[in-house]
Amino acid sequence: MSLELEPFWMPFTHNRMFKKSPRLIERGEGMHYQTSDGHRVLDAISGLWCSNAGHRHPKIVQAVKDQLDELDFTAPFQSGHPKAFMLAEAIKKISPAGLNHVFLTSSGSEACDTALKIALAYHHSTGEVQRTRFVGHEKGYHGVGFGGISVGGIDANKKAFKASLLPGTLHLPHTHNLSKMAFSKGQPV
Ligand SMILES: Cc1ncc(COP(=O)(O)O)c(C=O)c1O
Structure with a gap:
């Protein structure tokens, strides 16, 4: 198979270097991947936590096939799909008391930006419109949306966007502070 590598702009990847080699x-099966040159590789991060039950788990494969046979997509605006309600209820059942509503998103970045918006909208609806400050953590990672990189504490991710980030966002110090950890020895700085 001849593959044109240029059009796909890969995230968090040195594109020129990757495309050289x-x-x-x-393919994937269980906890292993198979590379295009035939190597079997242990997937030690479960597909960046997206395939925790293993790759191509037969039950998941069957469920996805069954769903595609029934309905591929319906918008959640002014109409709804019964299984979205079933999922929300299932999540509510395993959540701590008081966490009883579920907003579904398609990625972690979208989830973080949505959570920030829900917090702002909550204070807006109770009349406390001045409550707009977010507090994050140095080195925290909350995705790649504008909200996520604002509350996140990874400077490299903010570099090109500094002037456009959420204003007034504060960052607590990172808990990993070798100079103040008297009993930490031999850790990389
Ligand atoms: C805490 C947290 N927020 C946001 C994200 C971003 O998720 P995504 O890559 O799905 O946008 C991640 C992903 O690792 C995460 O761990």
Whole structure:
């Protein structure tokens, strides 16, 4: 198979370097991947936590196939799909008391930006419109949306966007502080 690598702009990847020597993964089964040059590789981070039950778990494969046979997509605006309600109820059941509503998103970045918006909208609706400050953590990662990189504490992710980030966002010091950890020895700085 001849593959044109240029059009796909890869996130968090040195594109020029990757495309000189691409590492392509073609298949997966259980805890292993198979690369295009035939190597079996242990997927030690469960597909960046997206395939925690293992790759191509038969039950998940079957459920996805069954769903595609029934309905591929319906918008959640002014109409709804019964299974979205079932999922929300299932999440509510395993959540701590008081966490009883679920807003579904498609990614962690979208989830973080949505959570920030819900917090602002809550204070707006109770009349406390002045409550707009967010507090994050140095080195925290909350995705790549504008809200997420604002409350996040990774400077490299903010570099090109500093002038456009959420104003008034504060960051607590990172808990990993070697100079103040008298009993930490031999850790990388
Ligand atoms: C705490 C947290 N927020 C946001 C994200 C971003 O998720 P996504 O890559 O799905 O946008 C991650 C992903 O690792 C995360 O761990």
